[in-house]
C-alpha cells in the first residue's frame with residue numbers, strides 16, 4: 034500500500050473514531066456529578082469534535098471521504114457506550130478511554146510520519162499536535178484509573194509503536 038493510501042486510510046479511520054470518542058465522552062461526563070472530572074471530560078469531548086472537523090477538512094483536501102459503514106458503526110458504539118457509563122461506574126469507561134487514547138497517540142504519530150514522507154508539512158504538524166493532545170487525554174485517564182483501588186492491579190495498556198492500530202480495516206475504501 035502506498036504511503037498516500039495508508040495516510041488516507043488512517044485519516045478515514047480517525048475521522049470515524051473521533052466521533053465515537055466524542056459521543057462516548059458526552060455520555061460519560063453527563064453521568065458524572067459536577068466537579069473536576071466532569072469538566073475535564075467535557076473539554077476532552079470538545080477536543081475530539083475539533084479533531085474530527087479538521088480531519089474532515091484534510092480528507093476533502095486530499096480527495097478522500099469518510100467511509101459511511103465505519104462512521105455508522107462507530108457512532109453506534111460511541112452512542113451506546115456513553116449512556117452505559119450511568120450503570121457501569123467510572124472505572125471501566127476511564128480504563129477503556131485510556132486504552133483507546135494510547136492507540137490514538139500512536140495513530141497520529143504514524144499519520145504525521147506519513148504526511149512528512151509525502152511533503153505535507155502542514156498536515157504533519159497538525160497530526161503531531163493531535164498526538165500531543167491525545168497524549169494528554171491518555172495521561173488524564175491513566176491517572177484517574179490509578180487513583181482507583183483496583184487501578185494498579187489492572188494490566189497497563191500499550192499501543193503498538195509505529196503501526197496504525199486499525200486503519201488497515203478500512204481497506205480500499207478511499208479514493
Ligand SMILES: [Fe+2]
Nearest residue numbers: 051080081084
Ligand atoms: Fe481526538
Ligand SMILES: [Fe+2]
Nearest residue numbers: 134137167170
Ligand atoms: Fe482523545
